[in-house]
Amino acid sequence: MQVAIRHKAFRRKPVLGDIRFELRRSETTALLGPSGCGKTTLLRILAGLDTDFTGEVDHHNARLGFVFQEPRLLPWRSVYDNIALVAPDRREKIHQLLDEVGLREVAALEASRLSLGMARRVSLARALVVEPEVLILDEPFNSLDRARAAQLRLLLLDIIERHDLKVLLVTHDPHEAVQLAQRLFILGGHPTEIQQEIPLELSAGERRDVALIAQRVSQLFGD
Amino acid sequence: MLKLPASLGRPLRRTGLQIASLLLLLGLWMLATLFTEADILPPPWQVFQRIGSELSQGDLLRHSLITLGRVFAAFILAMAIGCAIGLFMGLHKTAGRFxxxxxLLMLNLPALVVIILCYLWIGLNEVAAILAVAINKIPNVAVTLREGAKALDRDLLEMARCYRLSRRVTLKEVIWPQLTPFIAAAARSGLALVWKIVLVVELLGRSNGVGFQLHLYFQMFDVAGILAYSLAFIVIIWGIEYGLIRPWESRVNRWRVV
Structure with a gap:
């Protein structure tokens, strides 16, 4: 997947400037930027929901899986049905994914009864059931308490390593970016552009070492 | 002492309270008959007796079924057209404003005006009668459904687009469940309004139905007959509301309460 956005305006105000990057196989790319810098706009463009921009996004018709900021589940449907919605007739796969995200026991529970953390995991399973070539994560740990967010990050690391995916993580939290990504793009400026590219070469073990991650974050970004 | 579980106790207590309230009303009615003449306000037992005799003659059932048929036809028509208009107005901002x-005009048009105009323009027939009732109800349904369309969760619609769900699946799985609570609310208030207007329509221009009978008894100053027909029909409408519409409404609203 190649992204080359040159210009995007919203109500005549430029929001995005020059943003070019490529998603690579088995690699997580993180876009790190403050809230309100146009990350969601960028994702809408990648998803094909917004076509009013100058530039090119080449999906090669790739299947996309989304984990939105809000879980966006059908509250009147069960956990299982929510996943089956995007990939009907994939019983086995759904059960396998429910196992992976640790929700097998609540498969029949209505989504309106889930906690936010559980709903996020359902949303992740839903994104994976389509067997995406590109997995897009939009602030997937937003509004979770620290313990739950840390737990979900480890789960995501496991899943990303197991499934052969191109992952795009959009976040405002440097810890998340450093822990999960192999490449990090820092967004900033007006309009928003890529200001810096940082490669992150950490081993699978290092990524699970919270102290080490914190140390790398402070090396890269100061306090 | 026997103690009911809390989950069972509450509905039972509520039903008990409602029965007590109805008994009080009956008591007040009986009390009032002490101070009035029987042909102005007949006592309850006389009205019940009348319901029995009208039932055994078959008249009450026949007229009630005819009225119920009109209620049903007008209700379906109003719901279908009102839903379509409401959805259209809710989904298209400019058209909605236009x-x-x-x-607003339709909402404030007196029911009687619509009925008279329908009879004048279309004639004293069944089509005019049903249309007049439906037209009275359509704006209420439209307003409710417009709110429903406006309240549709854009995030969920976007999710459906992201995952390239078909139009049919989006409509059935994403949109319809969000609209049903509004449709149910419109149906409940619709039934209550429609049957009352049907009676007026029948009174003004039909030769059968509960409204026609009420008109007949009005001319004969037969208060027991009027009360008998009213009570019987109220019970029928209650039956439909509590037996069909309310259970459906609470079922489609289940996920919203949590």
Missing amino acids: FDPWL
Whole structure:
């Protein structure tokens, strides 16, 4: 997947400037930027929901899986049905994914009864059931308490390593970016552009070492 | 002492309270008959007796079924057209704003005016009668459904687009469940309004139905007959509301309460 956005305006105000990057196989790319810098706009463009921009996004018709900021589940449907919605007739796969995200026991529970953390995991399973070539994560740990967010990050690391995916993580939290990504793009400026590219070469073990991650974050970004 | 579980106790207590309230009303009615003449306000037992005799003659059932048929036809028509208009207005902002004054006008048009105009323009027939009732109800349904369309969760619609769900699946799985609570609310208030207007329509221009019978008894100053027909029909409408519409409404609203 190649992204080359040159210009995007919203109500005549430029929001995005020059943003070019490529998603690579088995690699997580993180876009790190403050809230309100146009990350969601960028994702809408990648998803094909917004076509009013100058530039090119080449999906090669790739299947996309989304984990939105809000879980966006059908509250009147069960956990299982929510996943089956995007990939009907994939019983086995759904059960396998429910196992992976640790929700097998609540498969029949209505989504309106889930906690936010559980709903996020359902949303992740839903994104994976389509067997995406590109997995897009939009602030997937937003509004979770620290313990739950840390737990979900480890789960995501496991899943990303197991499934052969191109992952795009959009976040405002440097810890998340450093822990999960192999490449990090820092967004900033007006309009928003890529200001810096940082490669992150950490081993699978290092990524699970919270102290080490914190140390790398402070090396890269100061306090 | 026997103690009911809390989950069972509450509905039972509520039903008990409602029965007590109805008994009180009956008591007040009986009390009032002490101070009035029987042909002005007949006692309850006389009205019940009358219901029995009208039932055994078959008249009450026949007229009630005819009225119920009209209620049903007008209700379906009003719901279908009102839903379509409401959805259209809710989903298309500009059109919604443009037609808003029309809706306001319709909402404030007295039922009687619509009925008279329908009879004048279409004639004293069944089509005019049903249309008149439906037209009275359409704006209420449209307003409710417009709110429903406006309240549709854009995030969920976007999710459906992201995952390239088909139009049919989006409509059935994403949109319809969000609209049903509004449709149910419109149906409940619709039934209550429609049957009352049907009676007026029958009174003004039909030769059968509960409204026609009420008109007949009005001319004969037969208060027991009027009360008998009213009570019987109220019970029928209650049956439909509590037996069909309310259970459906609470079922489609289940996920919203949590």
